[in-house]
Amino acid sequence: MQTPSSRVFQDPISDRLGYVLRRASSVMMADLGGALAVTGLRPVEATILILVEANPRCTQSDIGRMLGIKRANMVPLIAGLCAKGLIDKSPVDGRSQSLTLTAAGRDRRDQADALMRAHEARFEAMLSSGEVDALRTALARLMLNDTAETD
Amino acid sequence: MQTPSSRVFQDPISDRLGYVLRRASSVMMADLGGALAVTGLRPVEATILILVEANPRCTQSDIGRMLGIKRANMVPLIAGLCAKGLIDKSPVDGRSQSLTLTAAGRDRRDQADALMRAHEARFEAMLSSGEVDALRTALARLMLNDTAETD
DNA sequence: TATTGTTATACTCTATAACTATA
DNA sequence: TATAGTTATAGAGTATAACAATA
Numbered sequence: 001m002q003t004p005s006s007r008v009f010q011d012p013i014s015d016r017l018g019y020v021l022r023r024a025s026s027v028m029m030a031d032l033g034g035a036l037a038v039t040g041l042r043p044v045e046a047t048i049l050i051l052v053e054a055n056p057r058c059t060q061s062d063i064g065r066m067l068g069i070k071r072a073n074m075v076p077l078i079a080g081l082c083a084k085g086l087i088d089k090s091p092v093d094g095r096s097q098s099l100t101l102t103a104a105g106r107d108r109r110d111q112a113d114a115l116m117r118a119h120e121a122r123f124e125a126m127l128s129s130g131e132v133d134a135l136r137t138a139l140a141r142l143m144l145n146d147t148a149e150t151d
Numbered sequence: 152m153q154t155p156s157s158r159v160f161q162d163p164i165s166d167r168l169g170y171v172l173r174r175a176s177s178v179m180m181a182d183l184g185g186a187l188a189v190t191g192l193r194p195v196e197a198t199i200l201i202l203v204e205a206n207p208r209c210t211q212s213d214i215g216r217m218l219g220i221k222r223a224n225m226v227p228l229i230a231g232l233c234a235k236g237l238i239d240k241s242p243v244d245g246r247s248q249s250l251t252l253t254a255a256g257r258d259r260r261d262q263a264d265a266l267m268r269a270h271e272a273r274f275e276a277m278l279s280s281g282e283v284d285a286l287r288t289a290l291a292r293l294m295l296n297d298t299a300e301t302d
Numbered sequence: 303t304a305t306t307g308t309t310a311t312a313c314t315c316t317a318t319a320a321c322t323a324t325a
Numbered sequence: 326t327a328t329a330g331t332t333a334t335a336g337a338g339t340a341t342a343a344c345a346a347t348a
Contacts, residue, residue: 025176
C-alpha cells in the first residue's frame with residue numbers, strides 16, 4: 001500500500017517543551033470539554049461557577065482577574081450564565097454588581113465539579129503520585145513568567 | 152485604599168491540573184509569540200518551516216497530521232508561507248504537492264529556530280534538569296490520552 | 303483619575319460540510 | 326472508495342478602542 005504514509009517523518013518538534021506543553025494542554029482540555037458536555041457547560045463556565053461559589057458577592061471583574069480574562073470578554077460569559085438561571089447579579093456600587101449562585105447554579109456547579117475531579121483523576125492515574133507532584137511544581141514555576149496585563 | 156481588591160479571594164482552581172496546564176501553556180506560548188515577533192512569523196508558522204526542512208518534499212497534509220491541524224486549516228497557513236516566499240510547492244501527484252523551503256525560508260527557519268531554542272532555555276532555566284525531565288515525561292504520558300481524529 | 307460594565311469590532315484557532323480531482 | 330487540496334462558514338477565544346456611570 002501507498003496510502004497516507006508508508007513514509008516515516010522526522011519529528012524535530014516533539015522535544016520542544018512549548019510544543020508538548022501546548023499539545024498536552026489541548027488534549028486535556030478536549031477531554032474536559034467532553035466530560036462536561038452533559039452539563040451544558042463549557043470548561044470556562046464550570047470554572048466560573050466554582051469561583052463564584054467560593055467567592056460569593058465577587059464581581060465579574062474579580063473573576064476576570066483570577067482567570068486572566070479581560071473585562072470585555074467577561075460580559076457574554078456572565079450574561080450567558082445569568083440567562084441560564086445559574087447566577088444572580090445584584091447591584092452593590094452603582095457601577096459594580098455582586099455575583100452569587102442560584103439554587104440551580106449550586107446544583108450545576110456540584111455536578112460539573114464532580115465531573116472535573118473525575119476527569120483530573122483519570123489523567124493523574126497515568127502518573128505516579130511523585131510524578132504528579134513534580135508536574136504541578138514545574139507548571140507553577142513556569143507560570144511565574146506570566147507577562148499578561150491585568151486588563 | 153479600596154481599589155480593585157483589598158479583598159482576598161479563595162482560589163479553588165489553582166490546584167486543578169487541567170487549569171494549571173492550560174495557563175502554563177498559554178504563558179509559554181505568549182512568550183514564544185513575543186520572541187518570534189521579530190521574524191514576522193507566528194509560532195505555528197515557525198514550526199511548519201522547521202518541519203518542512205526536516206522533511207523535504209512532504210505534503211501539507213503530512214504537516215497537518217504531524218501538528219494535529221486539519222487539512223482545511225492548513226490551506227491558508229501554507230498559502231501564507233508561499234506568499235512570503237519561504238516555501239515552494241511542486242506537484243508530485245496531480246493531487247499532491249511537495250513542500251520545500253526556499254533559500255529565504257531556510258534563513259528564516261534558522262532565525263526562528265534560534266529564537267525558539269533561546270525561549271525554551273529561558274523557561275528550562277527556571278527548573279532543575281531533573282525537573283525538566285520529569286516535566287517532559289509527565290506531559291508525554293498525558294498526551295497518550297489524545298482522542299482527536301486525524302481529519 | 304481610576305474602575306466597572308458595556309458595545310463594537312477584529313483576528314486567530316478550530317471545526318464541519320461540501321466540492322473537485324486524482325489514486 | 327480513499328486521499329489531497331480547496332472553499333465557505335461557523336464557533337470559540339482573545340485583543341483593542343471607546344463610551345457612560347460611578348468611585
